[in-house]
Amino acid sequence: MARFTHPRLEDVPLDLALHALADPNRLEMVARLAAAERLRCSDAAPCEAIPKSTLSNHLKLLRAAGLIETTQAGREMINTLRRSEFDRRFPGLLDAVLANRPA
Amino acid sequence: MARFTHPRLEDVPLDLALHALADPNRLEMVARLAAAERLRCSDAAPCEAIPKSTLSNHLKLLRAAGLIETTQAGREMINTLRRSEFDRRFPGLLDAVLANRPA
């Protein structure tokens, strides 16, 4: 099964990071990861209704934006927020976005 | 000639605001407006090469995101950043984004 590639944060452009956050579903996923530390893909999903392939795509985009790390554990994929690295790369950005997230 | 519609900031969703900022050209335009107060469309352009119709579209999107206000002055359109309103709606967001903008 695919092994994921995680970019170095210094290689992530701001546009890409903002683009990743500029989607309600992905932002909800990031918020869940910010609250939960470790989440399987299906548990990171923003809602029940979202198709698996769409979810997988969102997670891929979040990885490319340096926001999450995914590791395999048995047949599950465990996702975590790369919070400290992301904060070092874009100080204050994630805080500001999460703080302004709709309820 | 068209008269522009400017949304109330409370009607602007976070996604839309982030999407507007998640583009290098638009972000550059916002940065210029943040530095200059009042700018004609062509002076707000991120570079020489960008076509007029594309520029016009970017400005429309920035208007829809509540980031700028456009008023007519003779045959020119004058754009200004709706800084204080935007900051009230999304505290800290624009600062964080601008601060992390590439040089």
Next chain:
DNA sequence: TTCAACAGTTCAATATTCCCGAACTATTAA
């Protein structure tokens, strides 16, 4: 007054990106 130039918008066609069903891969439990 026309008329040409200017500043920008709108339209429509093309190009790009996104979404999601279907097929696939890998791992585990029976």
Next chain:
DNA sequence: TTAATAGTTCGGGAATATTGAACTGTTGAA
């Protein structure tokens, strides 16, 4: 083995973005 689970990848239709060409309004000059 086999069936179930957890997710990825592929491909095609839907939605967005880009941009050249035509258009609208405004101004200054003949």
